[in-house]
Amino acid sequence: MTAGTTARYDGLADWYDDRFVVNAEPNQPGVLELLGPGSGPCLDIGCGTGRNFATIQESGRTVVGLDLSVDQLRLARTRTDGPLMLADGAVLPFADASFDTAMVMWISTDVDDFSKVLGEAARVLRPDGVLVVYGVHPCFNGPHVVYNEDDGSRLIHPTYRTAGWHEPAPWWADDGIRRRIGMSHVPLAEYLNAIISSGLTVERFEEPTGPDIPHALAFRARRTG
Numbered sequence: 001m002t003a004g005t006t007a008r009y010d011g012l013a014d015w016y017d018d019r020f021v022v023n024a025e026p027n028q029p030g031v032l033e034l035l036g037p038g039s040g041p042c043l044d045i046g047c048g049t050g051r052n053f054a055t056i057q058e059s060g061r062t063v064v065g066l067d068l069s070v071d072q073l074r075l076a077r078t079r080t081d082g083p084l085m086l087a088d089g090a091v092l093p094f095a096d097a098s099f100d101t102a103m104v105m106w107i108s109t110d111v112d113d114f115s116k117v118l119g120e121a122a123r124v125l126r127p128d129g130v131l132v133v134y135g136v137h138p139c140f141n142g143p144h145v146v147y148n149e150d151d152g153s154r155l156i157h158p159t160y161r162t163a164g165w166h167e168p169a170p171w172w173a174d175d176g177i178r179r180r181i182g183m184s185h186v187p188l189a190e191y192l193n194a195i196i197s198s199g200l201t202v203e204r205f206e207e208p209t210g211p212d213i214p215h216a217l218a219f220r221a222r223r224t225g
Contacts (some may be wrong), residue, residue, distance in 0.1 A: 008110065008181045009048070013071035016177070017049045027055045028105075029208040034132045034220045035059045035101070041082075043099045044087045045121060046107035048072045050079035061101055066092070090116040097126040106135040108191070109142060109183045112165075114158040115194035122198040131200060136219035137207065138191045141215050143183040146171040154213050163187055195221065 009016060032055055035042075042056045045067035049072050056063050063082035067073050067091065073084050087093045087102070090113055102121045108114045121131050136142055137154075143166035146155040159166065165184050172178045186194070195202060200221035207214035 002021045007069040009069040010071040012180055013049055013069065013075050017075050021049050021051045024051065027058070028134065030206050030218060031055050032059060033130065034204065034206065034218060038101055040100050042101040042103060043124065045102060045104045045117065046110065047076055050076035052103065052105050053079045090120060092120045093122050094124045095117060096123055100126055100129045103132045108135045108186050111184065114186050114191070115197055118194050118198040122200050122223055127223055127225065129223045131221045135216060136190040137214045137217040138186055140213050142185045143169060143178060144185060152211055152213065153158060161187060163190055199225065
């Protein structure tokens with residue numbers, strides 16, 4: 001994952017891959033539909049260990065992966081022969097208008113400034129280029145949420161309005177990703193304003209299929225200028 005200037009996932013790639021990637025469904029719900037068919041390179045910003053590479057390839061595109069963690073990229077290399085780059089998603093090492101497609105998957109809780117990441121993604125898209133963003137639902141997932149595994153309910157703490165990095169909370173699972181890496185939170189209004197600031201035109205929002213209380217929020221946007 002890309003996260004400001006700190007490679008927070010270094011040293012955890014094998015644990016992360018075993019827990020979230022190995023034996024996971026090859027395509028996360030709705031991603032292929034949001035991408036649509038295409039061709040040419042797709043920039044996967046915060047590619048992690050490469051969970052979404054197969055989806056990019058299935059859409060007809062080729063993979064360009066980018067992450068700030070050497071450890072994550074080590075495992076990503078086992079899933080593609082395409083170019084992989086060590087870089088910060090908030091300062092992309094590409095010229096303006098370099099890609100027809102980019103994607104940002106599950107990193108809003110890992111980066112220091114989600115708005116900067118979206119702005120950089122918009123900058124490197126060509127006119128009519130497509131960005132797919134998919135990740136934590138700001139309202140129902142994050143450092144302010146407690147999951148009830150028995151009935152699927154969720155308890156929302158008043159810390160919902162606290163944007164940015166959260167200190168460990170008593171309700172964080174001892175064996176979860178938050179305890180190991182920490183977690184940032186982008187409240188819904190801030191999330192939507194980040195999209196507006198990017199200058200992209202949103203074509204579709206999705207709350208992908210899964211639990212009755214949505215775990216994820218996704219959208220497809222286009223560079224129109």
